[in-house]
Amino acid sequence: MDGPVVTMQVRHVADTVAVVDIKGEVTAGCEPVLMSAYEEAGGPGTSRLVLNFAGLEYMNSGGIGMLVTLLVRANRQRQQLAAYGLSEHYREIFELTRLDEAITIYDDEASALAVAGA
Amino acid sequence: MTEAVGPERAIPAEQIELSVREADSAATPRDVGRWAAKVDRLDVQQRDGVRGTNVAGRRLTGPVQGFGKMWQKTYRMELPGEVTPQQAIATWKTHFPEFWPEGNRFAGALTGISPGDVALLDLAIGGGVKLSTGVFVLYADEESFTLMTPQGHMFAGWITFSAERSGSGTAVQAQVLMRANDPLYELGMTFGGHRKEDVFWAQTLTALGRYLGTDDATVTTRTVCVDSKRQWRHAGNVWHNSMIRSLLQTVATPVTALRRRVRSTS
Numbered sequence: 346m347d348g349p350v351v352t353m354q355v356r357h358v359a360d361t362v363a364v365v366d367i368k369g370e371v372t373a374g375c376e377p378v379l380m381s382a383y384e385e386a387g388g389p390g391t392s393r394l395v396l397n398f399a400g401l402e403y404m405n406s407g408g409i410g411m412l413v414t415l416l417v418r419a420n421r422q423r424q425q426l427a428a429y430g431l432s433e434h435y436r437e438i439f440e441l442t443r444l445d446e447a448i449t450i451y452d453d454e455a456s457a458l459a460v461a462g463a
Numbered sequence: 464m465t466e467a468v469g470p471e472r473a474i475p476a477e478q479i480e481l482s483v484r485e486a487d488s489a490a491t492p493r494d495v496g497r498w499a500a501k502v503d504r505l506d507v508q509q510r511d512g513v514r515g516t517n518v519a520g521r522r523l524t525g526p527v528q529g530f531g532k533m534w535q536k537t538y539r540m541e542l543p544g545e546v547t548p549q550q551a552i553a554t555w556k557t558h559f560p561e562f563w564p565e566g567n568r569f570a571g572a573l574t575g576i577s578p579g580d581v582a583l584l585d586l587a588i589g590g591g592v593k594l595s596t597g598v599f600v601l602y603a604d605e606e607s608f609t610l611m612t613p614q615g616h617m618f619a620g621w622i623t624f625s626a627e628r629s630g631s632g633t634a635v636q637a638q639v640l641m642r643a644n645d646p647l648y649e650l651g652m653t654f655g656g657h658r659k660e661d662v663f664w665a666q667t668l669t670a671l672g673r674y675l676g677t678d679d680a681t682v683t684t685r686t687v688c689v690d691s692k693r694q695w696r697h698a699g700n701v702w703h704n705s706m707i708r709s710l711l712q713t714v715a716t717p718v719t720a721l722r723r724r725v726r727s728t729s
Contacts, residue, residue, distance in 0.1 A: 404492075407625075410621070413525070413533075434495055434498075435492075437498075437501045442601070442611070443525045
C-alpha cells in the first residue's frame with residue numbers, strides 16, 4: 346500500500362489555539378500523520394484546534410472516520426474542534442455525514458479564530 | 464525594454480487545452496461522484512420482499528449522533544490467488560445481498576450499490592420477528608464502499624467494505640464505526656448483540672470468499688473501543704427505535720390487513 350499523500354503543519358496562533366494546515370489526501374492511511382499533528386497541536390494548554398482544509402485535494406470515507414476518531418480524542422481532552430477552508434463539495438460531505446454538528450465550520454481562518462478570541 | 468511579440472510567442476492550441484484541463488482537475492477533486500449528494504431525509508419507494516418501513520423520511524445518523532460507546536470493529540479475510548481488489552469489490556457490490564446470512568433480506572436499488580442509493584433491510588432478530596430498517600450508500604469507488612445508517616437502526620455509524628493488495632493476494636475487510644443508537648440497543652448490543660454482529664459479518668465475508676474461490680479463508684475480528692463514554696443527550700433516539708416499531712408493525716399486521724379488507728368490500 347502506498348504511503349499517505351498528505352502533510353499536516355501545526356501553527357500555534359495563540360496560547361490556547363492551534364491551527365493544523367492540511368494539504369493533500371485525507372484517507373484512513375493518513376491516521377499516523379494526523380495523530381502526530383494532534384500530539385503536537387493538542388497539548389494540555391490547547392482548548393481549541395482549528396483544521397485548515399484549504400489544501401484538501403481528496404477525501405474518502407476512511408478519512409471521515411479518522412476525523413471522528415480525532416473528534417473523540419479532542420472531546421476527551423475537553424478541546425473544541427473547528428474547521429475552515431472547506432470547498433462547497435467537502436462542506437456538503439461534512440453536512441451529509443453530520444460531522445458539522447460536532448466540528449463547527451467557518452468560512453475563513455479569521456472567523457474561526459475570532460470565536461476563540463485569538 | 465520591449466516585449467517580444469510575434470508568432471514565436473503564440474501558445475499552441477494543445478497547450479491551451481492542456482492548461483484548461485489542468486485547471487479543471489485542480490478545481491474538481493477526484494472524489495466527486497464517489498460521494499452521495501447531500502440529503503436531509505431519506506426518500507425510498509416500497510420494494511418487493513421486504514416490509515420497507517422505518518426508512519422513508521428518516522435522517523442519517525453517524526457516530527456523532529449515536530448514544531452508546533463507540534466501537535471500531537474490523538473483520539478481515541486474506542484471499543490467496545489472482546483476485547484483484549477491484550474484482551473483489553465489484554463482486555461484493557454486485558452480489559451484496561447474496562452473501563448475507565440466511566433469514567436476512569437486503570433490497571437494494573436497481574442500480575446496485577451506487578452513491579445515494581437507499582437499501583431496505585429486514586433483519587432476523589429471533590422469535591420470527593424481522594427488524595425493518597435500511598442503509599444509505601454514502602461513498603463508493605473501485606476499491607471500497609460505505610453504508611450509513613438511518614435513525615432507528617441498531618447503530619448510528621457507517622460500515623466500510625474495502626479491499627487491498629496484501630502479500631501475493633488480496634485482503635478484503637468490513638469495518639464498522641458505530642455507536643448503539645439508543646439505550647435499548649446499547650443494552651441489546653452489550654448482551655449478545657455484538658457477538659451476533661461479529662458472526663453476521665464473519666459469515667458474510669466467508670460467503671464472499673467462497674464465491675471468489677476460497678473455501679477455507681479465516682476471518683479475523685479486531686474490536687477497539689474508541690470512546691467508552693455514552694452520549695446521554697442522545698437517549699431520546701429511542702423514539703425512532705426500529706426494533707420497537709417493527710414489533711408493533713408485526714403485531715398490527717393482521718389488524719391492518721383486516722381493515723384493508725373491510726375498506727375494499729364496503
